[in-house]
Amino acid sequence: MVVNHKRVARLMREAGIQGLYRRRRRGCTVRDPHTEPYTDLVDRDFTVDGPNELWCTDITEHPTEEGKVYCAAVLDAYSRRV
Numbered sequence: 001m002v003v004n005h006k007r008v009a010r011l012m013r014e015a016g017i018q019g020l021y022r023r024r025r026r027g028c029t030v031r032d033p034h035t036e037p038y039t040d041l042v043d044r045d046f047t048v049d050g051p052n053e054l055w056c057t058d059i060t061e062h063p064t065e066e067g068k069v070y071c072a073a074v075l076d077a078y079s080r081r082v
Contacts, residue, residue: 042054046077048077049078050078053077054076055075055076056075057073057074058072058073059071059073060072
């Protein structure tokens with residue numbers, strides 16, 4: 001079912017309900033101007049010849065009612081398995 005956003009807004013207004021607006025939080029990382037960045041060990045070349053030669057990682061923070069939850073993933077660049 002496709003519904004226009006104006007119809008949704010009108011129905012919500014008639015029902016007396018509002019959506020929740022969450023402001024995006026800015027990061028709190030303070031960088032030290034005297035440190036040098038890490039070297040790019042793979043020179044942005046993500047092609048590999050076998051498994052376990054290159055791993056890619058990511059971490060995400062999810063706010064919940066009980067606090068923050070962190071999700072971390074490690075990806076093998078050859079097999080693309082997590």
